[in-house]
Amino acid sequence: MAISDPDYTWKILLLGDGFVGKTSLVNRYVRNTFTKEYLHTIGMEPSFRDMKIKGLKIALQIFDIAGQKSFQRLREMFYRGARGGLITFDLTRPETLASVEGWYKEAHKKAKGSQFILVGNKHDLTDQREVSEHDAREVADKLKMLDYIETSALTGEHVESAFMMLGKYILKKMKR
Ligand code: G3D
Numbered sequence: 001m002a003i004s005d006p007d008y009t010w011k012i013l014l015l016g017d018g019f020v021g022k023t024s025l026v027n028r029y030v031r032n033t034f035t036k037e038y039l040h041t042i043g044m045e046p047s048f049r050d051m052k053i054k055g056l057k058i059a060l061q062i063f064d065i066a067g068q069k070s071f072q073r074l075r076e077m078f079y080r081g082a083r084g085g086l087i088t089f090d091l092t093r094p095e096t097l098a099s100v101e102g103w104y105k106e107a108h109k110k111a112k113g114s115q116f117i118l119v120g121n122k123h124d125l126t127d128q129r130e131v132s133e134h135d136a137r138e139v140a141d142k143l144k145m146l147d148y149i150e151t152s153a154l155t156g157e158h159v160e161s162a163f164m165m166l167g168k169y170i171l172k173k174m175k176r
């Protein structure tokens with residue numbers, strides 16, 4: 001339920017290649033569940049959740065990129081006004097880390113001043129892991145991203161922390 005009268009309302013984006021777990025992360029964060037039966041997002045419907053940081057009430061509108069990728073006009077709308085978000089890759093597929101730079105550059109161009117955290121998802125798939133923390137951090141550092149964190153939408157590990165970390169960085173920047 002939305003908090004009445006938030007101090008801030010932020011538009012937050014989930015970016016990254018297909019099947020890295022963007023929709024699963026949003027579902028986990030917003031509803032605290034993991035389901036394989038959700039309808040694949042095709043439109044621009046945000047998910048909502050509120051967070052509290054230092055006594056401030058922040059209403060999040062979370063947009064998860066999906067089918068709209070190919071429609072230029074929808075892409076513009078998708079990025080417009082975004083504060084920042086999570087650029088996600090799959091720890092079992094190095095090619096999804098290689099795509100991060102492209103996502104980051106597009107977001108920077110279309111949502112000026114937006115800030116992103118790099119998220120390595122599917123941390124639970126330990127045996128299938130193919131990206132080291134070192135390689136992921138190298139990408140985050142090179143692009144001057146806010147931070148790097150590893151999550152599992154399946155177990156819920158670090159999902160709350162990823163959004164909270166993002167919220168704290170956005171707030172810090174606003175206060176400068
Ligand atoms: P997307 O929105 O980025 O395209 P999805 O990705 O959220 O649709 O997830 C893609 C697939 O990865 C789904 O599998 C989903 O269940 C799985 N997945 C997402 N996050 C995790 C995770 O943290 N751990 C594991 N083990 N799997 C995850 P299916 O089989 O349903 O297509």
Ligand code: MG
Nearest residue numbers: 022023041066
């Ligand atoms: Mg999706």
